[in-house]
Amino acid sequence: MKVAIVVFDGVMALDVAGPLDVFAEANAFLPRDQQYEITLVGMHSESVRCSNGLELKVGIDYLQYEDQPDLLLVAGGPRLPDLCPPNSFLQWLRTQAESCARFGSVCNGAFLLGHAGLLDGKEVTAHWHDVDRLALQFPDAYVQPDKIFVRDGNLFTSAGVAAGVDLCLALVSEDWGHEIALRIAKRLIVYIRREGGQSQYSPYLAVGPKEETVVAKVLRYVTDNISEQLSIEQLADAVGVSRRTFSRIFAKHANMTPSAFVEQIRIDFSRKLLGETDLPLKTVAYRCGFHSSSQMRAIFARRLDTNPSEYRQRVRRQTSAKSGGEFRDASTPMRAQNLTSKFSEVRAA
Missing domain, CATH: 1.10.10.60 (Homeodomain-like)
Incomplete structure (x- = not known):
C-alpha cells in the first residue's frame, strides 16, 4: 500500500515521525508484499528543515511524483496557516486527492487541503490553536473544534501533533483489523484510541x-x-x-x-x-x-x-461564540458565518 506524506520547510517533525512510526511498526506484522510503502513528497526535492531544526531528506518533489498513492497525508507546521502555496501544488493536491482511496491531514495540514478546495462541505478538525482560523478562512468547511480526528467520506483530518498517531492507528485498524493496531499501540506505548475530543485527556x-x-x-x-x-x-x-x-x-x-x-x-x-x-x-x-x-x-x-x-x-472563544444571541454548544460544528466579530483579528500560528 502506497502512502505519500507531504512535507515542507517548517513542518512539525512529530507530524511526520508519528505516522511514519505507526506504518513502520505495522510493517513488522505484515507480509512484505502487503507492507506500507511511504514516500515523503516535498515542495522541492531537497531536504526540508523541520520547525525544530531537524532536517528530513526528501527524495522527490510533487512535480516529479508520478505514483498514485492509496493514502495521501499532509503534515502540519507552526507557520503553515500563513503559507501561500503555489497554484501548481494545489492542482497537484486536488488531482491526487480525487484519485486516491483516502487522503487527509495531520494537525494544521488541513490548511493546505482548504486552499485546494478539498474541505468544502466537509466535517474537519485541526490543532485546537488553529480551528478558529480554519473556520474563518474556509467558511464552507464544517470545523469540529473538539475532535481527535474526523472522517468524512475518504477525507481524514486530525488534531494537533500526537493525534496524527491516533489517526494512523485508526487507518491501520481499518486496513488490517483492531488486533494489529492494538499491538502497534502497545509497542509505541500509546492509547489504541483516545475517546472524546481535544478537551479530554484523562x-x-x-x-x-x-x-x-x-x-x-x-x-x-x-x-x-x-x-x-x-x-x-x-x-x-x-x-x-x-x-x-x-x-x-x-x-x-x-x-x-x-x-x-x-x-x-x-x-x-x-x-x-x-x-x-x-x-x-x-x-x-x-x-x-x-x-x-x-x-x-x-x-x-x-x-x-x-x-x-x-x-x-x-x-471561552470556542464555547461562547454567539449567533443570534444564543450560545453555541462546543460540540456544534463551526462555520465562519456563525462566529462573532471578535474573531476578526486572528493571531497567526
Whole structure:
C-alpha cells in the first residue's frame, strides 16, 4: 500500500515521525508484499528543515511524483496557516486527492487541503490553536473544534501533533483489523484510541474493560480528594493493598505511574474550572491540589503547551461564540458565518 506524506520547510517533525512510526511498526506484522510503502513528497526535492531544526531528506518533489498513492497525508507546521502555496501544488493536491482511496491531514495540514478546495462541505478538525482560523478562512468547511480526528467520506483530518498517531492507528485498524493496531499501540506505548475530543485527556480512558477495578477505585478517591496533597500511601490504602503491590498493579493496569495519573486528573479538573467558572487562577490551583498557580502554569506548559490564562480564553472563544444571541454548544460544528466579530483579528500560528 502506497502512502505519500507531504512535507515542507517548517513542518512539525512529530507530524511526520508519528505516522511514519505507526506504518513502520505495522510493517513488522505484515507480509512484505502487503507492507506500507511511504514516500515523503516535498515542495522541492531537497531536504526540508523541520520547525525544530531537524532536517528530513526528501527524495522527490510533487512535480516529479508520478505514483498514485492509496493514502495521501499532509503534515502540519507552526507557520503553515500563513503559507501561500503555489497554484501548481494545489492542482497537484486536488488531482491526487480525487484519485486516491483516502487522503487527509495531520494537525494544521488541513490548511493546505482548504486552499485546494478539498474541505468544502466537509466535517474537519485541526490543532485546537488553529480551528478558529480554519473556520474563518474556509467558511464552507464544517470545523469540529473538539475532535481527535474526523472522517468524512475518504477525507481524514486530525488534531494537533500526537493525534496524527491516533489517526494512523485508526487507518491501520481499518486496513488490517483492531488486533494489529492494538499491538502497534502497545509497542509505541500509546492509547489504541483516545475517546472524546481535544478537551479530554484523562488517563482513565486507557483502562480496558477487564482492568477497571484498581484504577477506577483510585480515580474515585482522587476525584473525591482532588484538593489534597495525595501520596502513594494514601492511594494504596484506598484500594487496600501495600504501596509496593499498588505501584506494580497500577502501572500494569493504567500504563502510567500513580503520580502521573494524579497530575493528569488535576489538569482535567483545572481545565473544567477554567472553562466553566471565573474563579481566579490561584483558587483554581488550590481547588485542584496544585501547590500554587505557578506550579499549575508550569504543568500546563509541559503537558498542554499553553498556560491557564490562554487556555481559559481559548475555551471561552470556542464555547461562547454567539449567533443570534444564543450560545453555541462546543460540540456544534463551526462555520465562519456563525462566529462573532471578535474573531476578526486572528493571531497567526
